[in-house]
Amino acid sequence: MNDKITRKAEQKTFRYNRISKNSKIFECDEIFHMKPTILSNSISTISSKQPICVQSNVPTSPLKILEAQYLQNFSNFRRHFYHINHQKIKSSPQDYPSIDVTDIRLASINECVQKDFMKRLNENTSYFLDLVYHGTKLDNIKSILRYGFLIPNQAHPSNREAPIIVSANGRAFGSxxxxSYSAVFSLSYVNATNTLLVCAAIPKHDSIGKIERSYANILVLSHESQIIPLFLIDFKYLDTFHTNYSCFKEVTQSKRYKRNEIKEIVIISRKYLRKVLNYINDEVRKNNRYQMRPFEFFN
Structure with missing residues (x-):
């Protein structure tokens, strides 16, 4: 007798099947018509108390010139910026243990902030912009989208309505x-929200071409128009060591959508409409009949 055991043929998964299971399409991908990206969302068993090794993501690319077509308006610039950096944006939070990116959305930044940023961008086109991240609490995101980033203890140079804020985490490298160039580093500053800001920065360079005020993963900017939030990363923790909070949601957008909704047409029959009109006419006649008339008295 033949002692060999014949194994059943295992069903092979085709390439497109594997992509369809792990690929994700975010809001920005649909708007900019980008292809889905495969993200690894495996749950890590590393404790949150263990230190996380953060590698420096400081760009070392040579001198680059931004083409004129991307400097015409803010929409073209943001589309081009996402086209170049979308892979980095999607994979950057994945270095954090047990985290899953749920969506990448457009940041509805105020038009005044857009104009100030584009003005500075057109004045300095020799270097390509840097991809940076900013983590903050939920209440600050709304203020950043309205007034842009603000320097603590200083009034905004052009917007008088912008509030004067106080530094929350100290000033280790000056005002x-x-x-940060690292999304993992910025996640440590996120407070009571599961939303992270993705920004474009215009750092100042010295005569050699080196970025000024850059300290490992940290980038400090001296003017409000040097940085602007472009996208919002929504994420969730997959372990039990972190608490998941609600993502940032804009109330103004929902109000706009309600205004633009098509109202249902109410049809009133002619019979009831005639009754309403007759009632109004009767009230007008009564008012005209019993109205008070002034009289003049002569001595």
Whole structure:
């Protein structure tokens, strides 16, 4: 007798089947018509108390010139910026243990902030912009989208309505706007929200071409128009060591959608409409009949 055991043929998964299971399409992908990206969302068993190794993501690319077509308006610039950096944006939070990116959305930044940023961008086109991240609490996101980033203890140079804020995490590298090249580093500053800001920064360079005020993963900017939030990353924790909060939601957008909704047409029959009109006419006649008339008395 033959002692060999014949194994059943295992069903092979085709390439497109594997992609369809793990690929994700975010809001920005649909708007900019980008292809889905495969993301690894395996749950890590590393404890949150263990230190996380953060590698420096400081760009070392040579001198680049931004083409004129991307400097015409803010929409073209943001589309081009996402086209170049969408892979980095999607994979950057994945370095954090047990995290899953749920969506990448457009940040509805105020038009005044857009104009100030595009003005500075047109004045400095020799270097390509840097991709940076900013983590903050939920209440600050609304203020950033309306007034842009603000320097603590200083009034905004052009917008008088912008509030004067106080530094919340100290000023280890002097006064300015703090951001990070690492999304993992910025996640440590997120408070009571599961939304992270993705920004474009215009750092200042010295005569050699080196970025000024850059300290490992931290980038400090000296002016409000040097940085602007472009996208919002929504995420969730997959372990039990972190608490999941609600993502940032804009109330103004829902109000706009309600205004634009088509109202249902109410049809009133002629019979009831005639009764209403007759009632109004009767009230007008009564008012005209019993109205008070002034009389003049002569001595």
């Amino acid at each position: 300015g706007i703090y951001s």
